[in-house]
Amino acid sequence: MSFDPATLPGGGLGWMDGTGEQAGVVVSSRVRLARNVEGYAFSGRAREGERLRVLSQIRDALSLIPGAQEGVMVRVDQLDESDRLLLHERHVISKELAALDTHAQPRSGAAVHVGRDVAIMVNEEDHLRIQALRSGLDLDRAFADARDIDVELGQRVPFAYHREFGFLTACPTNVGTGLRASVLVHLPALVLTKEIGRVLVGLQQVGLTYRGLYGEGSEVIGNLFQISNQTTLGKSEQDLLDYLQDIVRHVIEKELEARKVLLRDAEYILEDKLWRAYGTLRYARSLSFDEAMNFLSGVRLATGLKLIDGLSVYILNELLVFTQSAHLAAREGRALTEDEASVVRAAFVRETLERAAQ
Amino acid sequence: MLCEVCKENDVVITVTEIDGNGVRQVRLCEQCAAERGLQASVSAPPAAIGDFLQSVQQHIPPSQTDAVRCSFCASTLRDFRQTGRLGCPYCYTAFEQSLRDLLRKVHGQGQHRGREYSAAQGALEAPIPVSPDRLRERLERAIRNEEFELAASLRDQLRAIE
Numbered sequence: 391m392s393f394d395p396a397t398l399p400g401g402g403l404g405w406m407d408g409t410g411e412q413a414g415v416v417v418s419s420r421v422r423l424a425r426n427v428e429g430y431a432f433s434g435r436a437r438e439g440e441r442l443r444v445l446s447q448i449r450d451a452l453s454l455i456p457g458a459q460e461g462v463m464v465r466v467d468q469l470d471e472s473d474r475l476l477l478h479e480r481h482v483i484s485k486e487l488a489a490l491d492t493h494a495q496p497r498s499g500a501a502v503h504v505g506r507d508v509a510i511m512v513n514e515e516d517h518l519r520i521q522a523l524r525s526g527l528d529l530d531r532a533f534a535d536a537r538d539i540d541v542e543l544g545q546r547v548p549f550a551y552h553r554e555f556g557f558l559t560a561c562p563t564n565v566g567t568g569l570r571a572s573v574l575v576h577l578p579a580l581v582l583t584k585e586i587g588r589v590l591v592g593l594q595q596v597g598l599t600y601r602g603l604y605g606e607g608s609e610v611i612g613n614l615f616q617i618s619n620q621t622t623l624g625k626s627e628q629d630l631l632d633y634l635q636d637i638v639r640h641v642i643e644k645e646l647e648a649r650k651v652l653l654r655d656a657e658y659i660l661e662d663k664l665w666r667a668y669g670t671l672r673y674a675r676s677l678s679f680d681e682a683m684n685f686l687s688g689v690r691l692a693t694g695l696k697l698i699d700g701l702s703v704y705i706l707n708e709l710l711v712f713t714q715s716a717h718l719a720a721r722e723g724r725a726l727t728e729d730e731a732s733v734v735r736a737a738f739v740r741e742t743l744e745r746a747a748q
Numbered sequence: 749m750l751c752e753v754c755k756e757n758d759v760v761i762t763v764t765e766i767d768g769n770g771v772r773q774v775r776l777c778e779q780c781a782a783e784r785g786l787q788a789s790v791s792a793p794p795a796a797i798g799d800f801l802q803s804v805q806q807h808i809p810p811s812q813t814d815a816v817r818c819s820f821c822a823s824t825l826r827d828f829r830q831t832g833r834l835g836c837p838y839c840y841t842a843f844e845q846s847l848r849d850l851l852r853k854v855h856g857q858g859q860h861r862g863r864e865y866s867a868a869q870g871a872l873e874a875p876i877p878v879s880p881d882r883l884r885e886r887l888e889r890a891i892r893n894e895e896f897e898l899a900a901s902l903r904d905q906l907r908a909i910e
Contacts, residue, residue: 430879431821431836437881515833537863549865550837555851556860558837562851565840567862591761591778597856624857 393473395480395720398462399506403480406711408703410526414694415642417574417614417707420481421532421631422521423540424559424568426550432560433497433513441499441513448512451546452503458539461505467496472725475716477502481523484605487514507535515560516568518543527638529571529631537627556623566623571631573638574603578613578691579648580641582660589644590615597621598637612683612710617641649695664692672743676732682713682739705746709739751777818842820879880909 395401405418426432427447430440452458466474466487474488474496482504489496503510511519520543522535543549550558556566564570580586593600601616602608619634652660667688671677677685690706692698711717718734719726726734749759757777814826823835825843834840840847852858883906890899 426837428837432834434831434833435821435823435835440879440881540863544865551865552837552840552860554859555840555847556862557865558840560833562834562847563854565851566855566860569862588778595761621855621857623851623855623860625861627862629861 393464393469393476395476398464398482398504399460401480403711404507405481405523405525406704406707407525408707410524410528412642413526413703415575415577415645416527416638417525417576417710419524419527419529419532419571419573420521420616421529421536421569421571422519423536423557424516424564424570425518425520425540425543425557426559427517428548428550430517433499433515433517434560436513438498441497444517445499445501445512447547448503448510448518448543451543452510454546455539455542458503458505458508458542461503461508463501463503466500466502467498469496472716472719476720478604479714479716480711481604482509483511484514484519485608487511505539508539510539516564527573527635527642529573529635533569533571533627533631563620564622567625567627567630569622569627569630570618571634572601572605572616572618573634574614574616575638575641575645576612576614576687576690577641577645578687579652580645581613582652583648585644585648589641593617593637593641596637598634611680612687614683614687649691653695661697664688664695664697668692668698668743671739672747673740674736676729677713677736677739678728678732679713679715679735682709682735686710686713701743701746705742709742713739749775751775751780753777753780816842820882822882880906883909 410416410419427444430436430444433441433444436444449463452461452463464477466477466483469477471490474483475490477483478485478488478490483502485491487496487500487502489500497513499513501512503512507524508520508522511521520536520539522532524532524535552558557568559565559568577586577589580589590600597620598617599620600610601618602610603612603614603616605616617634617638619630622630625633667685671682671685671689686706686709689698689701690703693701693703693706712721713735715726715728715731718731718738721738722734751757751759752775754777757779759775759777761776761778814829815824817824818835818839819842820838821835823839825846828834828839828843834843848858883902887899887902887906890896890902
């Protein structure tokens with residue numbers, strides 16, 4: 391089945407607009423709620439029939455919820471690998487649901503319902519992963535989006551809930567609120583000043599954790615860190631969100647301080663480095679994804695410091711999304727080898743920057 | 749406070765170590781933590797806590813409770829220790845005692861304080877229902893083994909549910 395992401399409400403990219411608080415440092419805020427339907431084994435243990443029944447129950451319930459009716463249900467188990475990768479690159483589905491490991495096959499019944507602000511994965515590790523994404527630092531709005539759907543769905547489908555343990559999940563690390571909130575931050579100055587190690591150790595000391603751009607188990611590229619809560623039980627949703635937001639604000643402050651220090655103590659070195667990054671992106675004829683991410687990090691910093699004019703956070707976010715391999719392949723309308731992708735990527739980056747400079 | 753290993757730098761991290769003598773806490777500076785592979789390196793984010801949980805669980809010596817089986821999905825506590833994942837919501841009732849301790853360790857607290865959900869409240873305190881798929885499986889097995897009396901009773905139960 392071929393799949394056109396343009397059919398998704400907002401392309402699944404509502405978070406990309408570059409608005410929101412602290413948009414110079416914070417790319418996006420994400421909240422996800424894990425829920426399971428009572429009366430079935432969790433997805434990993436359930437049989438095909440059970441997963442399909444969960445899916446049809448969810449589909450029926452969503453069709454009755456006013457705000458969810460405009461959404462689109464995509465059967466991930468019926469997509470080929472390149473389309474699954476595309477949805478993963480858009481952060482609409484997780485690596486696990488997309489089954490991207492070698493020889494992995496998506497679970498039967500794996501699906502995602504994409505609405506304007508909320509995407510609901512069905513038959514991931516938990517039956518439901520309700521996730522909302524917002525531009526900039528805005529956990530409260532992201533949470534409100536996810537909670538609205540959670541409340542509506544919970545009235546139509548019986549969720550597995552325990553008076554003591556809260557919402558029950560396949561992994562005990564998600565039990566209770568089932569809430570994982572994360573903020574994607576760009577921290578180039580903390581990396582350049584080598585302060586980052588201390589900050590990251592500090593995060594773990596205060597009970598938070600961090601990951602790369604693609605969530606659990608992914609490496610940090612382009613100086614983009616996803617900071618998130620680690621525990622889910624014993625605190626209210628609001629307390630978990632407030633705590634994370636406070637610490638993230640602290641990290642943002644540190645990053646802004648480091649930027650000032652760099653400008654003060656190494657202005658021409660920094661400027662040279664950032665303009666070189668821009669120059670490479672503007673004229674290179676072949677770019678690997680990691681390379682593109684690193685130079686884009688430099689240009690994002692330069693834009694934040696107002697060293698380079700004419701670029702918006704929106705354009706930088708666009709480059710972040712559309713330079714990924716499945717997106718380039720979709721643009722070209724064919725599968726690309728790694729070398730071909732590097733050439734197409736460089737051309738796309740050049741065109742985008744050229745357009746922005748006019 | 750000074751690092752317990754080098755006794756020179758300030759403590760930045762407290763590590764819980766588990767060995768043959770039990771659990772103890774060690775306070776380390778950034779450098780000594782890094783030497784033990786604990787530094788939050790930029791290229792390698794910490795392992796997912798679920799995986800960590802799984803690795804810790806695998807080192808717990810087997811005990812009698814390992815064989816306890818959830819009557820809904822037939823998972824055992826041993827399965828959980830191996831995969832780090834429970835089989836179904838009813839596992840929380842079946843393995844309640846072991847999980848209660850584990851949840852306290854993982855989350856620091858054991859009582860849910862988030863959104864209360866009333867539609868299903870109390871449902872898990874009722875007897876655990878039997879899954880139709882499990883019944884069907886048992887029915888097939890009974891027929892294969894020519895246990896026709898059992899098969900008839902299972903078929904009746906299945907009809908009652910469906």
